[in-house]
Structure formats: C-alpha cells, structure tokens
Amino acid sequence: MTRARAITAVLAGSIFWWMVAEGRAEGDPAYGEYLANECTACHPPDVTDGVIPPLWLLPTDYFIDALRAYRSGERENPVMQAVARALGDEEIESLAAYFADLREQKGGS
C-alpha cells in the first residue's frame, strides 16, 4: 500500500467512525426510543415486501442525512417531510442512537 493510499484509508476510516460515533455519542437512546414510537406506526419491525423500510436496517449516517433532507424539503414525501419538520437535531440524533442500538441488538453491524 502506498503512503497516500494508507493515509486515505485511515482518513476514510476515521470519517466513517466519526460519523457513526456522532450519531451515538450525541443522541440520547432513551429519548430516541420514545420518539421511535412515532415511527413504528408506519415502519415495520422487520424486512417486508412493503415500500416502507425497517429503520434499524439503515446505516446511522444515511438515516441522519435522510431525515435532514426530508426536513429541508430536498427529499420528497409529504409524510416524511412533516415528520422531519417536527424533529430538531437533538431528536434526529436520539433516534439515530436508538436505532443503532437496536441494530446491535438484532446482530447487525
């Protein structure tokens, strides 16, 4: 491995872990668990053939980015836009922390 590649790999790894850690460190999983009760009215606990995904399956950074994109209107779907507009950064991070914990419990990575 060249030096440049090694640095790139280390950087990429750090960014990845920083992003994963960000969701977990800043969010309050207990608050996230309460907030997640809003999600389970529509999102299934496990994989189905339906068009609505189980949330614990989504990577933490993707989950956070998606909610922010719904909140800004960049991503479309009026239900999710209304959901996201009712969430501050603290709420989004708490939800991410809760779903990350749930993913671990379910044996995901």
Next chain:
Amino acid sequence: MTRLTRRGLLGTTAVLGVGLMAAPHVLRAQSRPKVVVIGGGAAGATVAKYVARDSKGAIEVALVEPKETYTTCFYSNLYLAGWRTLESITHRYVNLVQKYGVVHYRDMAVDVDTGKKVVRLASGRELPYDKLVVAPGIDFRYEAIEGYDEAAAMDMPHAYQAGEQTALLRAQLEAMEDGGTVVIAPPPNPYRCPPGPYERTSLIANYLKKHKPKSKIVVCDPKDKFSKQALFQDAWQRYYEGMIEWIPGELGGRVVKVDTKEMTVTLEGGDVIKASVANIIPPQKAGWIAHRAGLTDDSGWCPIDPDSMASRVARDVYVLGDASIASKMPKSGFAANSQAKVVAMDIRHQLLGDRRFPARYRNTCWSSVADDDAVKVGASYKAGETMIEVVDKFISKVDEPPEVRAQTRAEADAWYESITQDIFA
C-alpha cells in the same frame, strides 16, 4: 391466561414442581400496580401492549374486551371493494397475552367507580385499578334519524363498527342488481374517520364499475364540505363519471327518516329515495361506558388534558381514541395509536417513575380512490395550554402524477401492515 392468585398458585405448585421458588414472584405479583384498559381497539390494545412490554412485567395490565378478535374499521372499505378479505383485517389478542403478559378479560365493563377505583364487569367480577384507560370508541345516536335503530341497522347497515356490519353491507352489495341505487349517508361532525364515508363511496363505485356498471351511488350528506373533498371529487370525476351524486346539507341532503320495509330514505329537502342498498352512518358519541363512568361532557365526548390524555373529569383515568375530545386531531386509528403511546409513557412515569418526555402526536390518513390511486392527509401535533394543537400538516395535491398516487397506494398497504403489528403483534 388465568389470573395469578396466591391460592391458585399454591394449588398448582406441587403439580408443576415449581415449589417455593415461585413464592417471591407471587408476592411481587400482588404488589404490582394495576392498569385496567377498557376497549381493545387501536387505542386500548396499543396502551395495553406498550405498558406491559415497556414495564417488563412491573405493571399488571388487564384488557377488558368482550371480543376474541378485532376487525379494524380502517381498511374495511377495501374489503367492501372486494380487494381484501375480512380475515386480512381481523386481528387477535394472543400476542398481547402470550408475549407481554396482558390479561385479557373477555367480558364487558358495565360500571366504573372512579372514587373507589374499581371497574365492574358484566360477569360480576370487580377489577381494582391504580390507573384506568377508557378507550371504548364510538356509539351511535340512534334517536337522531326517525326509523333508524339497532334493528334497522340489520337492514340498512352502518358498517362503521367493523365486523358483522361490514360483512352485511358487502353481502348486500354483492346481492344487488345491476342498475340499483346505493345510498350512503355520512354522519355530521364530529365522527370516526372523517374521510371514511368518501373513501367508501369511491371504493363501492370501484366495485360497481367492475361488476354492476349501470348502478348509481347517492351520497346524502348533512354537511356542506368534507375531508379531502377536492381530492375525492376529482377522483369521482376521473374514475366514476356519472355514477356518484353528492347532495350536501345546504341542498337538503341530511337523512331525516328511513323505512326499512320499503327501503326508502327521506331527506331533509323532502326527496324520498328508493334504495337497493342503504349505508346509513348515524351521528355519533363516545362509547357507552364513558357516559356510564361520567367521563363525558355536554357534547357526548370526553374532555382530556392535552399533555397526557388524562380525563379532565376523573383522577387516575385516561380517555383516548375516538371517545376523547382531541380538538384538531381527527378520530382515527392512527391518532388513537399515537395517543396511546403518550398515555403508556405517562402511566409508566406515574407508576414506576420512568422518564417522561413532552407529548407528541401524529396522524396520517390514507384514502384509496381507485386501483392504483390513493391520497393522504396528515399532521403533527403538540400539547397546547388547553388543547392539542397542530404543528404542521400536509395533504395530497389534485394534480399529482399517477406514479405518486400509485406510490401512495403502496404506502397505505405497508402502513396497514405496520400499524396492525404495532398494535397487536
């Protein structure tokens, strides 16, 4: 599941070989705080499940519901269209009992003493409670339409409490001749599922267009406007042109009298309509036990504290779902399920000291209007000083492309599977 009592347990320990190991459990079981939930619909079953599951057995939860299964009123219009079976919208309480330890009393609550904190059942059994959850749904004001009572509902079904009534309406539609007239009479506000009668109109038209295309639907409405009106009327025009006539209240659309022998419906404006099938949905009020327990006000519904759904009338009692006055929140299965989670949190906070977070409520109502076309309306809510207030809302647009509508239709099906799991699984 039988109830755990010291006597019952001591009588069976020898047989089970559990011995004295069970004794501390018995003592703990007897000292656990008790929650009694009246009503096993979207509101009551969700509270029962969430309190039992999240308290991990620290709270004893009793669900009082005479029925063994629950057929959801939401999605029953899809059964009327012939899209779904009745079984596919019927759910059992077995998971609540076996997975979470809820005790299901298949009995009717006939009285509540909110002073002594006891619920009396039809069997004579008395259930003491620390917290009572009253979620009886709706009852009908049968006195409001001349000639329409419980017996008349067997000839002109309301089909607004799902199950037998829904099956009856479907059977009548199937038996009807091509070229017949279906009368649908929506109720005045407030009532369960505001878009329900109009989704029903769309889906009965969907069935008739495929199987009895010469038939007509007359919607006899006491109101001058209704939920998602522009969206429904646009769909009626596009898919069922000439099939549906809507008579608003201002044009005398309110049904004042029915004659089940002649199968006629008399409107306030004087018209008498001969119906092949008449779906009469009467004016509504909170379920009977809420009145009996003294939890209603002059409106016939139950006033609540917007931050917890606690009754404004009696201490240690919550009222939620259709029976409550949730101000801007509609009476819907989604809303009931949302309110239930706030109630469950408040109960755990009060009884176990668990953390309490600010109340958040949400509602979304999907309505199917044709095979690959559904629309939706929804909102986020918070607890205001005196009532539940809207934070944010949305509604589908009339000119949306077909792929958006098809996606909404698929989303509705996915939602139904999720919410019924959230309530019953």
